[in-house]
Amino acid sequence: MRTRLLSAASLLCFATLPAFADPLPSWNDTDTKSRIIAFVDATTDTASDDYVTPADRIAVFDNDGTLWAEQPVYFQLLYAMDRVARMAEDDPSILTSDVLKAAANGDLEGALANGEDGLIEIVVTSHSGLSVSAFEQDVSDWLETAVHPQTGAPIIGMVYQPMLELLSYLRDEGFATYIVSGGGIHFMRAFAEDVYGIPPQQVIGSAGKSSYAVIDGVPTIMKDPGIAFVDDKEGKPIGIDTKIGKRPILVGGNSDGDFEMLEWATAGDGPRLGMIVHHTDADREWAYDRDSHIGSLSRGLDESDARGWLLIDMAGDWANIWP
Amino acid sequence: MRTRLLSAASLLCFATLPAFADPLPSWNDTDTKSRIIAFVDATTDTASDDYVTPADRIAVFDNDGTLWAEQPVYFQLLYAMDRVARMAEDDPSILTSDVLKAAANGDLEGALANGEDGLIEIVVTSHSGLSVSAFEQDVSDWLETAVHPQTGAPIIGMVYQPMLELLSYLRDEGFATYIVSGGGIHFMRAFAEDVYGIPPQQVIGSAGKSSYAVIDGVPTIMKDPGIAFVDDKEGKPIGIDTKIGKRPILVGGNSDGDFEMLEWATAGDGPRLGMIVHHTDADREWAYDRDSHIGSLSRGLDESDARGWLLIDMAGDWANIWP
Numbered sequence A, B: 001m002r003t004r005l006l007s008a009a010s011l012l013c014f015a016t017l018p019a020f021a022d023p024l025p026s027w028n029d030t031d032t033k034s035r036i037i038a039f040v041d042a043t044t045d046t047a048s049d050d051y052v053t054p055a056d057r058i059a060v061f062d063n064d065g066t067l068w069a070e071q072p073v074y075f076q077l078l079y080a081m082d083r084v085a086r087m088a089e090d091d092p093s094i095l096t097s098d099v100l101k102a103a104a105n106g107d108l109e110g111a112l113a114n115g116e117d118g119l120i121e122i123v124v125t126s127h128s129g130l131s132v133s134a135f136e137q138d139v140s141d142w143l144e145t146a147v148h149p150q151t152g153a154p155i156i157g158m159v160y161q162p163m164l165e166l167l168s169y170l171r172d173e174g175f176a177t178y179i180v181s182g183g184g185i186h187f188m189r190a191f192a193e194d195v196y197g198i199p200p201q202q203v204i205g206s207a208g209k210s211s212y213a214v215i216d217g218v219p220t221i222m223k224d225p226g227i228a229f230v231d232d233k234e235g236k237p238i239g240i241d242t243k244i245g246k247r248p249i250l251v252g253g254n255s256d257g258d259f260e261m262l263e264w265a266t267a268g269d270g271p272r273l274g275m276i277v278h279h280t281d282a283d284r285e286w287a288y289d290r291d292s293h294i295g296s297l298s299r300g301l302d303e304s305d306a307r308g309w310l311l312i313d314m315a316g317d318w319a320n321i322w323p
Ligand SMILES: [Ca+2]
Pocket: A062, A063, A064, A065, A066, A253, A254, A255, A257, A295
């Protein structure tokens, strides 16, 4: 599983930088960058009042819109549609609804026509009935060739270089970096270690039901229909409590789905840093916030100042966006 | 939370031993000890065909009956009964059933009289309606004085010294050690780090429902009535998949509730070690297996030889049992 490294991923650089080098070269020299570095310096300097022991240096990040792009739809939906199309080649009778037929035809508008119910139908159909290991291999295979529907760029290359640098920087400074995302846990694990350097046990996400069975003599964990956990909104602090059991000291998100996680983490004692990636760059990426059908950011935008959260201005703070 | 170290726990020793010392001094020089050391040597020697990269050196252990004692009832039930009694002092109206009344009176027989339904009633009553942090502090406080109902020994001292040594030895050899237990995740986290050296993110267990709320301005995770996940039998491999995302190479358990976890983990490619603590020592601990109402071991006993699992004979393999 995940043995074939994605070609685009292999271009991403996680090299440890010498201490005198700029740890965040793709960040412009703005207040945002200064505040991040000041926070890391303060929490890792044993002489600082804000020193935090390495065991408590927990940093968590949302994935869609925070570590990689999410427009025009979550990339996991693109995968789900592709898999429905491949499943229908073997067995057209699985296309039991207009939404599934649209998904199989690559018709994004049709796939979205039934709102959330339709999306769940596409995801459940495509994400169940196979083993966890077969599923992760299938995602990994898909990512080798999947391209963005608008730009034609490889999906796996649509990760944010500044955030890759931030993840590496934090790890170099003794932080444990976690993903805490509404995305599917097995979907993300298929690439999180190769692309973000985040191992499977540090990926927290939504999960479908699963079951254990010995199939033809082989002990197997199967992905079943149905949803076991939704790691979004208040689900994010709950997921962190259940899986990590500690309150993170650094949290990054991009939408109001991250609000509760930011609120909970930054309310803890001692130094805390909350950050929100604000999509302000229509030229190099996308510009959207309050009215976006995906990654909507409204309350976070209204309250980030009063709460002391760092609003990352993608257009102004990031020198480069893509690797 | 957990700031007051338990007095008995502070006596436990986790010192790193020099390489030439016996890493398992409380284990007799039997085949069991030889097989454990041979497995660790083979998986950590880069020249060995069975070498395993540190990232894949995942070791998981059941808790009740594997790392600490479990007779005459799970110690978590003793805590639950004690908490029901304290809750009833404040508000006697919570004692709405005979089982809860028995629990409040410390009447173990009465608490068990209604079988599993009664136990769930006692656990749900005592494990909900407070925040996670208040709950963990309450467990920690209880453990400072809780004694065993039969022996009067401190509960926190009823951990197995040979297993403490095994946990330390494995960590010294680059293994990550996890608990995977049917016990409650927040209950175990209250002592797992102090007593076993296992941090909260490496404790996997059963979980009640929880919710996130801002209470009097304080973001809080509350423990609610109801059960979210049962980490027993087939739930153990599922819990490991969800939280670790890798198949362990070493698994320790003691009852048929660990069967599926042992089966799944030892079926993986490469070197694997499954072990079962067999309670054979009525003099120093307890002797029980097939017919025990708690920690019943039957299928594991029948199949351990054929499956190559190591059956640990507590009476013969352990020189000391208690710290
Ligand atoms: Ca997001």
